Amino acid sequence: MSLQSLQRRMARAVMTPLTPSERMRRVSPDGRPMRAVAAQFIKPNDRLTSFERLEIYNRQYWFRVLSSLIEDFPGLRAILGDTRFESMSKAYLVDCPSRSFTLRDLGSRLESWLAKHPRWAGSKQALALDMVRLEWADIESFDGTAEPPLRPEDVAAATGASLRLRLQPHIRLLELRYPVDDLLLAVKREDEDTDFASNAFAERHKRKRIQAVARLKPKPIYLAVHRMDFSVYFRRLEREELLLLRAFTGGKSLDSAIALAFRKSAIPADKRSDLIREWFKNWAALGWFCRAEKAAKES
């Protein structure tokens, strides 16, 4: 048996989902008894059969990848509940096994997968999708690139028609149908508290969390997920503010971006310039704009 052939056989077995009691399945995905599959390439010893030796790796794989998703998506877990989240995670990982050297990327395809498999979230599909988008943005923002912030002299000579602004690569702009930012912050706070709590206390919190999810009503929000002082923050934006920032990321000039952002706006025309000035003040204070790549490298 070649190296590649052996590795394919073993990986297929290791990545086969466990039984509900967290043991290796008796039958392999191709219908053969797993005992026979294992015995083909793994030696037994005086204490363990080939099946039992393979099972150690099978269980380790699933414990590792499932705990990684639990850690990365506590908000989605709160929405679906522990049991459903686990079942969904298994189905996701069967369809989308890791293709990255790092577990950090394990949930990178969860949003698109969940969108195609609405049965897992049922009536909470829109809420669940919003939460996944927020949690993945949180991961990306945490370790995304931060470039040198824009200085006044970098834009001194530019006009509204020529000025093009770049957002920090760690910023993610989200349009969401539910206020999932509040929910996620509450879930994370609870998780921190229950790390030091008794089982009864943890159970009470779990019930409260479920009630909070059940109460959450749709309410469109516009959000920037960004990083400051190495921590990730969620900042609520006005709709036009998000559209303006999004236009900058699309390479629009300042004039075009403003026109685009206010095209269908209900904000009275006479209020807009003060608002834009205020937004720019905040964005500059947060260091959201960065220098053009060439200028940043030269400095």
Place this chain on the structure above:
Amino acid sequence: MPANQFNSFTDYGIGIGLRATHYHHILTRKPVVDWFEIISENFMIDGGRPLHVLDQILEQYKVVQHGVSMYFGSADKLNRDHLRRLKALVKRTRTSWLTDHLCWGSVDGRYTHDLLPMPYTFEAARITAQKVREVRDFLEVPIAVENVSSYAEFHVSEMTEWEFLNEVVERADCGILLDVNNIYVSSQNHNFDPFAYVNSVPAERVAQIHIAGHSKYRKYILDTHDHPVIDPVWKLYARAIERAGHTATLLEWDDSIPSFQEVHDEALKAKRFLASASLATAV
């Protein structure tokens, strides 16, 4: 002998793994530690707090990179994105040598994120050694491969684990990160004499030694890195030091991690063995 080409002729002493739970203690108390080992993959990112902390650590301490997903033994080709990111980190840390495991964990581009055991065949040794050479040439840093704990053996194996290790390192002309806890764990799981393993390793290639604790189950032992080092492992360590001399040593503690001081004190127990090795060299 211990300061050799596989650890850039350094003599690092006793280190511990850099773990997030200890960041605050290290950055505020600045304890005296010979060196830290980092898990490369935790820092192969574009920005953020992990790299910020790493830069502060690098200002004060020596750091060696240890990887968990290069998978030298995988039949797949090397992952170019992985290599590019790893090279950027090597430039940042200026690691004197770089280690990863003698194992596989991915096939056809799908990753198990585990350290899966090798079949001990000549084909596997050839493929593995070739990949070690490719990685070393790309990264331009000495490479040492670590023996893993294993729970399964394959029918196709043509040699013992230590013969396979020797075959790979001779073909690749690379160093060894000798994990004496892994030798102990595998010896119990596969019924071999751990001293036969330690005695067969080419001592002149040992760049670094790992020590760790493990968990014993009824029918096998798991390499969990969540306990102190047990006496039989210290005995293997003593023998390894006796053969290889004063070698950079690192304690791994990755789960149920106690206080920084407790982890460091456990690592420093290696001092008495290193001291006798130094004495033997002097005599």
